[in-house]
Structures are given as structure tokens and as C-alpha cells.
Amino acid sequence: MTIAVLLKQVPDTTAKISVNGGRVDENAVSKWSFSPYDEYALEAALQLKESAGGDLVAITAGPARCEKLLRDAAAVGADTLVHVSAENINDLDSTQVQNLLAAAVQKSGASVIFCGKQAADTNAGSTGPGVAELIGASCVTLVSEVSSDGSEYTATRPSSAGHEKVAVSAPCVFALDKGITEMRRPNVRGIMMAKKKPIETWSVDDLGIDIGATGVSIDSHSPPAEKPPGQKFEGAESVSTVVGKLRDEANVI
Amino acid sequence: MECTIIAETSGNSIHPITAQLVGAASSLGAVPTVVVPGGIGAEDAASIDGVSKVVSVVGDCFSTFDGGAWASAISPQCSGVVIAGATSIGREVASRVAAKKGIPIIQDATGLASGITITRPIYSGKAVETSTVSGDCVITLRANAFDAAGSGGSASVNVVDQSADVSIAVKEAISKASERLDVSEADIIISGGRGIGQKENFSHLDEVADLIGAAVGASRAVVDEWGMPHSMQVGQTGKTVTPSLYIAVGISGAIQHLAGMRSSKYIVAINKDPDAPIFGVADYGIVATWEEAVPALKSALAAL
Amino acid sequence: MPYEALDFYDVDSLLTDEERMVRDMVRDFVDEEVIPKIEHACRDGVFPDEWRVALGEMGVLGAPLEGYDCPGLSYTAYGVICRELERGDSGLRSFASVQGSLAMYPIWDFGSEEQKQHYLPKMASGEWIGCFGLTEPDYGSNPGDMITKAEDMGDYYLLNGAKMWITNGTIAQLAVVWAKLDGVIRGFIVEKDDPGFSAPEMKGKHSLKASVTSELVFQDCKIPKDRILPGVKGLRGPFSCLNNARYGISWGAVGAAQACFDSAKDYALSRIQFTHPIASYQLVQNKLAWMLREITKAQLLAYHLGQKKDAGTWIPEHISLAKMNNVDIALEIAREARDIHGANGILDEYCIMRHMANLESVKTYEGTHDIHNLILGRHITGIQAFTREL
Ligand SMILES: Cc1cc2nc3c(=O)[nH]c(=O)nc-3n(C[C@H](O)[C@H](O)[C@H](O)COP(=O)(O)OP(=O)(O)OC[C@H]3O[C@@H](n4cnc5c(N)ncnc54)[C@H](O)[C@@H]3O)c2cc1C
Ligand SMILES: Cc1cc2nc3c(=O)[nH]c(=O)nc-3n(C[C@H](O)[C@H](O)[C@H](O)COP(=O)(O)OP(=O)(O)OC[C@H]3O[C@@H](n4cnc5c(N)ncnc54)[C@H](O)[C@@H]3O)c2cc1C
Numbered sequence: 050m051t052i053a054v055l056l057k058q059v060p061d062t063t064a065k066i067s068v069n070g071g072r073v074d075e076n077a078v079s080k081w082s083f084s085p086y087d088e089y090a091l092e093a094a095l096q097l098k099e100s101a102g103g104d105l106v107a108i109t110a111g112p113a114r115c116e117k118l119l120r121d122a123a124a125v126g127a128d129t130l131v132h133v134s135a136e137n138i139n140d141l142d143s144t145q146v147q148n149l150l151a152a153a154v155q156k157s158g159a160s161v162i163f164c165g166k167q168a169a170d171t172n173a174g175s176t177g178p179g180v181a182e183l184i185g186a187s188c189v190t191l192v193s194e195v196s197s198d199g200s201e202y203t204a205t206r207p208s209s210a211g212h213e214k215v216a217v218s219a220p221c222v223f224a225l226d227k228g229i230t231e232m233r234r235p236n237v238r239g240i241m242m243a244k245k246k247p248i249e250t251w252s253v254d255d256l257g258i259d260i261g262a263t264g265v266s267i268d269s270h271s272p273p274a275e276k277p278p279g280q281k282f283e284g285a286e287s288v289s290t291v292v293g294k295l296r297d298e299a300n301v302i
Numbered sequence: 303m304e305c306t307i308i309a310e311t312s313g314n315s316i317h318p319i320t321a322q323l324v325g326a327a328s329s330l331g332a333v334p335t336v337v338v339p340g341g342i343g344a345e346d347a348a349s350i351d352g353v354s355k356v357v358s359v360v361g362d363c364f365s366t367f368d369g370g371a372w373a374s375a376i377s378p379q380c381s382g383v384v385i386a387g388a389t390s391i392g393r394e395v396a397s398r399v400a401a402k403k404g405i406p407i408i409q410d411a412t413g414l415a416s417g418i419t420i421t422r423p424i425y426s427g428k429a430v431e432t433s434t435v436s437g438d439c440v441i442t443l444r445a446n447a448f449d450a451a452g453s454g455g456s457a458s459v460n461v462v463d464q465s466a467d468v469s470i471a472v473k474e475a476i477s478k479a480s481e482r483l484d485v486s487e488a489d490i491i492i493s494g495g496r497g498i499g500q501k502e503n504f505s506h507l508d509e510v511a512d513l514i515g516a517a518v519g520a521s522r523a524v525v526d527e528w529g530m531p532h533s534m535q536v537g538q539t540g541k542t543v544t545p546s547l548y549i550a551v552g553i554s555g556a557i558q559h560l561a562g563m564r565s566s567k568y569i570v571a572i573n574k575d576p577d578a579p580i581f582g583v584a585d586y587g588i589v590a591t592w593e594e595a596v597p598a599l600k601s602a603l604a605a606l
Numbered sequence: 607m608p609y610e611a612l613d614f615y616d617v618d619s620l621l622t623d624e625e626r627m628v629r630d631m632v633r634d635f636v637d638e639e640v641i642p643k644i645e646h647a648c649r650d651g652v653f654p655d656e657w658r659v660a661l662g663e664m665g666v667l668g669a670p671l672e673g674y675d676c677p678g679l680s681y682t683a684y685g686v687i688c689r690e691l692e693r694g695d696s697g698l699r700s701f702a703s704v705q706g707s708l709a710m711y712p713i714w715d716f717g718s719e720e721q722k723q724h725y726l727p728k729m730a731s732g733e734w735i736g737c738f739g740l741t742e743p744d745y746g747s748n749p750g751d752m753i754t755k756a757e758d759m760g761d762y763y764l765l766n767g768a769k770m771w772i773t774n775g776t777i778a779q780l781a782v783v784w785a786k787l788d789g790v791i792r793g794f795i796v797e798k799d800d801p802g803f804s805a806p807e808m809k810g811k812h813s814l815k816a817s818v819t820s821e822l823v824f825q826d827c828k829i830p831k832d833r834i835l836p837g838v839k840g841l842r843g844p845f846s847c848l849n850n851a852r853y854g855i856s857w858g859a860v861g862a863a864q865a866c867f868d869s870a871k872d873y874a875l876s877r878i879q880f881t882h883p884i885a886s887y888q889l890v891q892n893k894l895a896w897m898l899r900e901i902t903k904a905q906l907l908a909y910h911l912g913q914k915k916d917a918g919t920w921i922p923e924h925i926s927l928a929k930m931n932n933v934d935i936a937l938e939i940a941r942e943a944r945d946i947h948g949a950n951g952i953l954d955e956y957c958i959m960r961h962m963a964n965l966e967s968v969k970t971y972e973g974t975h976d977i978h979n980l981i982l983g984r985h986i987t988g989i990q991a992f993t994r995e996l
Contacts, residue, residue: 063610066428073429079610117623124627142406143397171424173409175397178369182401187469188370190394203473207390212476217469227487234634237665237677240627264406264439268432273423281576281587285594291570291586292602296446299568299585300412301547302490302514302606539955557876 050103050219053159054094055150055180056122057084058115059170071269083118086165089228093195094163095126096230101197104128106157110149111138116248123243124235130248131157133256142265143175150176151183152256160219161202166191166226177224186220193228303416304382305332308339308399309347310392316343319387319443321350321450326443327385328352328451330416336457337379339372339395340364344459353457361465366472367391373398374466381438383418388442400440407440408433412447427567482508485536488517490547493536493563495521497552497573498592501528506596507551513603519543519563521553537562549599551592555580572596609637611693612864614898617905625683628666632690635660640694645954647816651809653701653777654816661702662732668710670850670915674726676714681915685857685908692858693865696964697817699858704773705729707851709736712782712793715846716837721795725780737778737805739769739796739822740844746771747977748992750841754785754824756794762831763787763794765802765824771971775805775820782835783822784844793835793843802827813963849922852972853915856928857908859936859968860901862961866936867897869956870943877948884946893942900935907931923985930978937965 060066061080066073083091091107098105107127109115112135119130133153135141141149154162162181167174174190181188193212194205201216204223235243253260277298282291295302305327310317320336320343327334333354338344344358357379363371372395380399386392388410400407413421417434420441424431435441485491492507504518511518519541520534536543538561548566553559555571555578563569564583571584572595581587588595611618611633618626639660647654661667668676669684679687684706692699710729713721728734745752754767765785775781781796781803796803805820835843871894874885884890911928914920940962944951951958969975977992984990 060425062426066425068429073425120623120627124631143400143408144404144406147401169426171409171422172426173407174393175400175407175409178394178397179401179407181370182373182398187368188394188398189470190369191390205476208472208475210475210477213472214474214476216471216473221469234664235627235631236663237628237631237669237679240624240631241678243627244624264437265408265433265435268419268434270424271430271432273427273430276585279581279584279587281581281584281589283589285588285590285598287588287590288595288598289602289605291588292599292606294586295547295568295570296606299547300444300446301568302446302603557878561872561876 050101050161051106051157051159052094052098052103053106053108053154053157053162054087054091054122054127055154055162055164055176056087056091056107056109056118057165057168057170058082058109058111058118059084059168062169068270068272071271073270081114081117083121083232084165084168084170086167086169086225086227088232090163090165090223090225091122091125091127092230092232093192093223093225093228095233097161097195097197098126101199106131106159108133108150108153108157110135110146110153112136119248120243120246121235123246124239125233126239129157130246132248132250134250134252140263140267141260142263143173143179145260145263147176147179147183148258148260149253149256151180152258153251154180154184156251156256162186162220162222163195164222164224166224174224177222181222184220186222187217188222188224189215189217190224191226192223193226195223303330303332305330305334306380306382306384307334307336308376308380308384308386308392308395309336309343310387310389311338311340311342314342316346317387317389318450319389319445320347321453322446322448323385323387323443324350324352325451326414326448329448330414330418332383334385335379337376339376341461344461348457348459349453349455351452351455353455355457356459358459358461359464360461361463363465363468366468366470368468368470369394369398371466371468373402375464377402378464379462383438384440386440386442388444392442396440396442403438405438405440406435407442408435409442410444411441412444414441414443414448482511483515483517485517485519485534485543486541488543489545490514490516490549491519491536491543491545491563491566492516492549492551493519493521493553494524494551495553496523496527497554498524499552501530504530506592510596510600510603513600521559550580550584551596553580554578555583609633612867612898612901613905614902615906617909620909621682621686622680625680625686628679628683629686629690631664632666632687635664636690636694640698644695644816644960648954648960649815651811651815653697653818657698657701658732658735662730665730667702667732668706668714668726668730671706671710671714671726674714674722675730676710676726677730680912681853682909682912684854685912688854688858689861689908691861693861695816695960696858696862696968697814699854699861700773700814700817703851703854703858704738705736707854708738708847709778709780709782711850712835712838712843712847713795716793716835716843718832718836720832721835725795734779735774735777737772737774737781737820737822738847739772739775739781739783741769741771743768743770747974749784749844750791752784752786752791754783756785756787756792758787762828763834765794765796765827765829767824769822771808772805772820772822774818775822776807777818778805781805781822783824787834790839791841791843792839794829795833795835796822796824796827796829800827800829813967845922848972849925852925852929853911855968855972856911856925856932859932859965860904860908862965863897863901863904863936863939865957866940866943866961867894867901869958870894870897870946873947873950873956890946893946897939897942900939904932904935923981926973926978926981929972930975933965933968934975937962937969940965
């Protein structure tokens with residue numbers, strides 16, 4: 050069995066984001082990391098590999114800097130490293146990205162695919178279900194745990210009553226929420242092995258697909274609107290006004 | 303502009319975000335068709351102002367959530383620009399519909415203008431992206447970012463019988479763990495300080511927290527003096543938190559406390575002393591006693 | 607929140623990818639497992655056993671040693687590990703220094719093949735802890751005059767004497783002990799249960815509280831003949847070990863200094879006196895600028911020394927300079943940082959006073975500050991000034 054995990058490199062969630070000339074300045078990003086939910090995806094994939102056996106392929110699409118991510122994945126146990134080269138990943142629309150990843154998954158031969166429920170840069174959450182659609186797989190999202198009895202896969206996901214365990218068969222995609230175990234720490238042996246592991250770089254041509262032109266053009270990036278200065282209200286009567294503002298102005302409830 | 307809205311349901315009725323989706327579509331000059339997965343609340347949808355028609359898609363597949371199956375069943379009814387709510391179900395079904403149709407999806411939009419120009423926060427709100435889509439596309443909208451359309455419409459409801467193969471089987475329900483969220487993970491935190499008077503009064507904060515899925519935090523003064531768990535402590539020697547919303551109740555705002563919460567996106571302070579330093583970092587300050595303000599908060603949140 | 611280290615000149619960009627991965631691994635461990643627990647460990651005066659386990663699992667013990675299940679990393683990587691550990695606490699770094707440079711290294715370099723195979727794998731995994739017995743109650747800076755002695759009794763050696771200030775002593779399964787055999791310093795491996803050997807803990811330290819410090823007592827201690835380190839005679843044995851440990855300290859001190867700088871910077875920005883943050887006053891900025899300057903120099907020194915270690919172009923005096931300088935500035939930075947924190951600086955809620963107290967030991971052990979001055983003085987002038995006899 051081949052298991053794939055789709056990993057995205059994003060600015061570390063603590064990194065400052067600065068906008069330069071109408072675009073987020075990637076060169077100014079001090080630290081790139083795994084998108085946090087992808088770490089849970091990787092850990093869940095490693096656990097499945099350990100319990101059910103198989104080969105774990107780590108796949109990332111993006112520019113050359115993403116290779117670091119693959120090495121980090123190898124250091125904790127990914128067997129095969131695939132870099133789908135896409136220098137301009139952020140200019141591609143969702144359809145193009147999903148086509149790249151779906152083609153890479155198919156080329157890798159994986160039938161069980163893990164990814165994060167959303168990536169920390171756009172917080173979109175389109176990739177898991179989108180890739181599932183393109184490869185004709187089932188998809189369970191917001192998953193916290195995955196196990197296998199050899200034929201079926203059981204995933205835990207939230208439900209209106211709390212949580213539920215659902216069963217699916219391969220091919221299937223699991224989009225991980227915060228899982229039950231944090232991603233393991235690597236060790237020196239893993240790091241040394243990761244260094245030697247080859248990275249397969251697949252271009253669009255290698256994948257034999259045509260991803261067409263983007264349907265979405267990015268006009269600009271801008272810093273978020275300045276928060277208005279703090280407002281102060283007198284008396285408990287103002288509570289409902291504040292709650293209204295939290296909903297409509299701040300959009301946080 | 304041709305436009306389809308995928309309605310969001312909640313329990314036995316339509317979810318209020320649906321009216322916001324219609325409102326957003328109307329602002330673009332569209333008179334949308336509303337597709338209701340599973341048909342729940344189709345009549346409610348028909349009464350939203352500005353809806354041209356409602357398509358109620360009914361089938362066995364809607365009894366279990368399988369985004370793939372739902373998308374297969376409703377996709378034939380979706381055309382033009384497809385709009386859904388950026389909820390967990392909305393996002394997944396919308397992604398599937400987009401992939402099926404081979405059109406792009408943009409999630410979590412907070413602004414729309416004709417063109418279509420879409421604004422959305424990126425990098426957890428540290429930047430905003432404006433983009434333009436030329437052809438058909440799928441867009442999900444953030445809840446409460448758009449004005450809701452009114453009610454009073456009377457669109458027709460077409461019922462379409464359409465199911466699809468469900469590939470997800472529910473094996474076991476696990477009831478909700480009563481365990482409260484940890485402050486370091488929560489998106490909303492309500493914290494209490496010495497101004498709350500005594501440990502028992504934290505139950506009022508618990509009630510608010512239950513309403514909005516928040517975690518409950520505390521200042522060090524109450525952790526030390528009333529023996530609240532240290533895991534609740536926010537501040538320099540407690541947790542450093544960055545939720546979207548931090549509500550400080552009866553907390554003065556000592557620098558060691560601020561050190562742990564000042565990077566929260568929005569801060570609400572409830573304190574009876576108008577000169578309390580916490581007001582210096584609050585986006586919304588309420589000068590009132592908690593005895594009056596917290597019940598008011600509870601009822602205002604419950605009314606949302 | 608992942609830690610972002612002060613690195614003004616981007617010195618870490620000179621590291622290899624592998625070295626950076628090791629750095630991130632250890633940094634993560636320190637953030638998640640050490641910093642939240644260190645104050646407790648200090649109050650209780652214990653070295654938490656789970657740190658031993660974690661260091662073993664990460665595979666960083668004996669970092670630059672090759673073979674026998676040892677990590678086989680570069681000396682630069684070893685330095686980076688020390689730096690990251692000491693940002694947590696000097697006691698943690700001491701544990702790793704002693705295990706790797708003072709206990710594993712002499713076995714690796716001077717041990718017999720059997721000794722290497724027997725001891726090194728379980729020391730690399732952290733299963734066995736080692737310690738290093740050189741200092742005696744009456745012989746610190748001057749170990750050459752040590753009085754602990756070994757006698758060849760035909761089918762065993764008999765050890766008599768005492769060692770003092772021995773890091774890890776009480777918790778160790780083995781001690782590498784330097785003693786005189788027929789007047790010549792030799793290394794011996796003493797195991798915990800050897801008859802006549804005991805290792806009582808020394809209590810009452812105001813420094814390195816999360817590190818175990820012990821006496822080693824040998825009263826007609828009998829050890830088998832195959833426990834002598836065959837490969838070295840004289841002071842070269844212990845000094846080779848010390849060179850490696852001191853090298854690690856030159857990096858470690860940078861970690862402690864970074865921690866103090868970070869805390870001072872944050873505090874200065876948030877502490878308001880006379881209606882403005884104290885960081886806005888020139889006197890405070892001067893202190894912070896000085897810290898930045900010294901840390902940056904220390905980083906460059908440590909890195910370049912690491913390159914020389916890896917290239918084999920170093921001399922012991924290079925190490926003396928880096929150990930002395932970097933510990934010295936770290937201690938001074940801790941003191942300045944303490945000052946910036948005002949009264950808060952004396953509390954164990956802030957890391958400052960702990961680092962400051964720790965660094966006092968670091969200044970003394972592995973060759974005191976002034977002993978390194980004397981080493982450099984001898985190097986410059988060709989005249990040794992350790993003793994009055996010329
Ligand atoms: C080294 C160090 C580390 C520290 N670390 C932390 C830390 O991690 N976290 C932390 O929180 N503190 C920390 N502190 C303590 C901090 O300095 C403050 O003492 C503490 O935050 C005060 O807690 P408080 O705001 O709950 O209490 P107080 O400062 O006593 O404030 C109580 C507030 O409640 C208001 N109030 C009273 N009655 C009412 C009412 N009926 N309705 C509404 N408001 C009312 C008052 O106006 C007042 O503003 C630390 C201190 C030190 C020295
Ligand atoms: C926490 C801790 C852990 C330790 N761990 C170990 C360990 O694991 N193994 C081990 O063997 N040892 C260990 N030591 C001992 C350490 O190496 C010695 O303390 C150190 O070598 C200094 O010896 P001393 O303390 O006897 O000081 P002394 O040698 O007595 O020095 C006292 C002072 O005199 C100065 N001085 C000495 N000689 C001269 C001179 N010729 N000219 C000018 N000034 C001079 C010194 O610089 C110092 O300022 C440890 C010490 C500490 C504090």
C-alpha cells in the first residue's frame with residue numbers, strides 16, 4: 050500500500066507578513082514551516098504506516114524552498130519525497146493546484162492520502178476535497194484520528210452530537226484537523242538519513258498534464274485595515290452594542 | 303449574472319448565513335437560484351428576498367454527510383457563479399462542486415464587488431488579497447461579513463429527486479466530551495480576574511463560554527489566591543494566547559497579564575474602574591461591574 | 607510559539623541544512639520540554655530523568671563521535687546543540703557536555719575495542735550516564751598534582767582517593783576517573799557498583815541547581831584490569847576531553863546570553879516608568895546595543911572555531927579564547943539583563959538570575975577564566991605563569 054501526505058510550506062504562523070509593491074513579500078518571511086494541520090496529517094500518516102504497513106510518499110507543490118519541508122518529513126519517517134515544482138504556486142488557482150497534486154498522487158500510486166484540513170496561508174480547505182474529486186476518492190474532513198483494520202479505514206470526525214467514527218475504503222482522502230498526537234520530533238539518525246534521501250522533482254510535463262491558465266488573477270495584496278482606535282462604553286446597557294460590533298465590525302463571533 | 307447559492311442548513315431549518323449569501327449575491331446584481339441540499343428549510347429559503355427560485359434536492363444521500371455525494375447530487379443544479387457559506391460543510395461541498403466543474407474556488411471571502419472582485423484575508427488576517435475571477439467560479443463567504451437579505455420573498459420551490467452514492471459509513475457516535483477547550487487552542491477566550499470576587503463566580507464566565515465555544519482563562523491573582531488551575535493562567539508566567547477575541551472581566555491589565563494576551567485580534571474589557579490599564583489595549587471597553595455586564599453579555603450572545 | 611533566536615549577522619545561514627535541522631529539533635525540545643519545567647527542577651535540585659531519555663532519543667549524545675552507534679555529526683553541529691541546550695539551562699548543557707565530551711570521548715579515543723563496543727552504544731542512547739573525575743578537593747586548576755592513585759594488584763587495580771565537583775556523579779553508571787599509576791596519570795572506567803566506590807551528592811549549590819554534582823570516593827576500590835584506558839598516559843588524556851567540552855561551552859554560553867537578551871528586550875519594551883517604556887531611554891538602549899554587539903561577536907567566534915574544529919586546524923589556545931570570552935560576555939549580559947528587569951530580575955519567574963548564577967559555575971569549570979588567560983599568556987610570550995617556577 051502506498052500512503053501519500055500532501056504538505057504545504059507556509060510562512061510560520063508567528064512570522065511577520067509584509068506587503069511590498071502590492072504583494073506579500075516572500076523574501077521578507079523570516080521562517081517557513083509546515084502548515085500546522087499538515088503536521089497532524091503527517092503524524093497520522095506515519096502512524097497508519099506503522100500500524101498497517103506501506104510506503105509513505107510526501108508530496109509538496111511549490112518553489113525550490115519547499116524541499117526543506119520534504120527533508121523534514123523524511124527525518125520523521127517519510128519514505129519517498131516528491132517535489133512538484135511550481136515556482137509560482139501562489140499565482141495558480143485552486144483548480145490548477147489540485148490538478149497538479151492529483152496527478153502527483155496518481156503517479157505515486159497512493160490510494161490513501163492525508164492532508165491538512167486547510168493551509169495556514171489561505172485557510173481555504175479546498176485541497177483535500179478537490180483532490181478527492183479529481184481522483185475519484187472518498188474524502189473525510191476535519192479528521193482527528195485514522196486507523197485501519199486492513200480492509201477499511203476508520204476516521205474520527207466531528208458531528209453535531211460530538212464526534213463520530215466513520216468508515217471508508219480506499220481510495221480515500223483524510224483532511225486532518227488538530228489530531229490527537231502532535232507531530233513527532235525527529236532524531237539525528239532520521240536527519241542524517243533525510244539528507245541522503247533523493248527528492249524526485251516532477252514538473253508539469255513529467256506529470257503529463259496541462260493545467261491551463263489561471264481563472265483567478267490576483268490584483269493586489271494589502272496590509273489589513275488598521276483597527277479603529279479602542280472604543281469605550283459606559284454601563285452594562287452598552288453590552289449589546291458591543292456584541293453587535295463584535296459580529297459586524299470585528300467579525301469574530 | 304447567473305448565480306447559484308448552496309444553502310446551509312442547521313437542524314431542521316435553514317441557517318441564517320443563507321440570507322447573507324443571498325444578500326451578497328444581490329449586491330452583485332444577481333437574482334440567485336438557491337439550492338437546498340436535502341431539502342431542509344426549502345420554504346424558509348423561498349421567503350428570502352431576492353431569490354429567483356429554490357431547488358430542493360432530496361435523496362437518501364443527505365442523511366449522512368459525505369461532501370462528495372452531496373456535491374454529486376446538487377452539482378447539476380449549480381450553474382454560473384456558485385456561492386456557499388464558508389462553514390465546514392459549505393467549504394467541503396463547494397470544493398467538490400468546483401473540482402467537478404473544473405472551475406476555481408475562492409474560500410472565505412469577506413468582500414465582493416462586481417467584476418467579480420473578491421477580497422479575502424490571508425495569512426490569518428495579516429494581509430488581505432483582492433482578486434478578480436473572469437469565468438464561472440465557486441466562492442464561499444465568511445459568516446456575518448455580508449448583510450443578510452430581508453425576508454418576504456416568495457420564490458417557487460422545485461423539488462428534485464437526486465441521490466448519489468455515499469462512500470462514508472457512520473460506525474459509532476461519540477457524545478460530546480464535556481472537557482473545556484484549553485486557552486492556548488481556543489479562538490475565543492473569556493478570562494476572569496480578582497474583580498470577579500470569588501472563585502464560584504467563574505460559573506458565570508463558564509456559561510458565556512459554553513454559548514460561544516470559548517475557553518475560560520484567568521489572571522494570576524486568582525490562580526494564586528483562589529487555587530484555580532495554572533493551565534488557565536494567561537500572562538507572562540502563564541500561557542501566551544492569540545485568539546480572535548479575548549474578553550477580560552475584572553482584570554486590571556497588569557503588564558504581566560498583557561504580555562500574555564495583547565496580541566489577541568480583538569480585546570473586550572469589562573471593568574468597573576474607568577482608569578484600569580486594561581482599557582488601554584481594549585478594542586471595546588465596557589465600564590461596568592461584571593455583575594451587570596456578564597448577564598447582559600450572556601443574553602446578547604444567546605440572541606445572536 | 608517557535609523560538610526565533612537573535613542572530614543579527616545571520617550566522618546560522620552558514621550552517622548546513624543538516625545542522626539547521628538538528629538545531630530546530632533541539633530548539634523544539636528545549637521550548638517544549640525544558641523551559642516549562644526548568645524552574646521546578648532548580649527548586650527541587652534535580653536533573654529530570656526524562657531529559658536524559660529525550661537526549662538519548664534525539665540521538666545527540668556524543669554528537670561528533672563516529673561509529674559505535676554514536677551520532678557522527680560535525681563539531682559545528684555539536685556546538686549548535688550546546689547552544690540550544692544552554693538557552694534552556696546550563697545544567698542541561700553540562701549534562702550533555704559531560705556525557706559526550708568527558709565520558710564518551712575518552713572511551714572513544716583512548717579505550718580498547720572491547721570498551722568501545724561495550725560502553726559507547728548504551729551511552730549514546732542515554733541508557734548509561736557517565737561522569738568525569740578529574741578535580742580533587744585540593745587540586746582544581748592544577749590537576750597535574752592530583753593524589754588519587756591506582757595500584758596494580760596483579761589481577762585487578764586498587765583505587766584510593768577522592769574526586770570533587772563531579773557533574774552527574776551520583777546518577778552515573780560509570781565514571782572515567784583520572785588517577786596516578788606509578789606516578790603517571792591514567793584513565794580508568796569505574797562502574798557504579800564496583801566495591802569501594804561511592805558517589806555522594808553535593809548539596810547547597812546556588813548555581814547549576816538542575817545539575818547533579820557529586821563527590822567520588824574510592825576506598826580500596828577494586829576494578830578489573832580491563833578497565834584502564836590503554837590509549838593515553840599523562841595530562842594529555844583529560845585535557846583532550848576538556849578541549850572538546852570547552853569548545854561546546856563556547857557555543858553554550860551564547861545560548862544563555864540569547865535567553866537573557868530576549869528577556870531583557872521584552873521586559874524593556876513593556877515596562878513603563880516615567881510614562882514611557884524603559885526601552886525608550888538611551889541608557890537602556892545602550893545596554894541592549896552592547897548585548898547585541900557582544901552576542902554577535904560571540905556567535906562569529908563560536909562558528910569560526912567550529913569550522914576550525916571540523917577542519918582540524920585548531921589549537922587548544924583557540925578554544926581557550928572562545929570559552930573565556932563567550933562565558934565572560936554571557937555572564938556580563940546576564941548581569942545587565944538582571945539590572946534591566948529591576949526587582950523582577952531576582953525572581954525565578956524570569957530566567958535571568960538562574961542563567962546568571964549558572965554562568966558563575968561555567969566561568970569556573972573547564973578551566974577558570976584566568977587559567978585560560980594564563981594559557982593565552984603562555985601562548986603569546988612563551989613563558990608559563992601558572993607557577994612561580996619559571
Ligand atoms: C514576575 C511576575 C509574573 C506575573 N505573571 C502574571 C501572569 O502570567 N498573569 C497574570 O495575570 N498576572 C501575572 N502577574 C501578576 C500581575 O502583576 C497582577 O498582579 C495580576 O495580573 C492582577 O490580577 P487581576 O487583574 O486579576 O487583579 P487586580 O489587579 O486586583 O485587578 C482587579 C480588577 O478588577 C476590577 N474590579 C473589581 N470589582 C469589579 C467588579 N465588580 N466588576 C468589574 N470589575 C471589577 C478592578 O477595577 C481591578 O481593575 C505577574 C506578576 C509578576 C511580578
Ligand atoms: C558546578 C560544577 C561542576 C563541575 N564539574 C566537574 C566535573 O564534572 N569534573 C571535574 O573534574 N571537575 C568539575 N568541576 C570542577 C572544576 O573544573 C574546578 O572547579 C575548576 O577546575 C577550578 O578549580 P577550583 O574550583 O579548585 O579552583 P582553584 O583552582 O582553587 O581556583 C580558585 C581561583 O584561583 C585562580 N587561580 C588558580 N590558579 C591560578 C594561577 N596559577 N594564577 C592565577 N590565578 C589562579 C582561579 O582562576 C580561581 O579564580 C566542576 C565545578 C563546578 C563548580
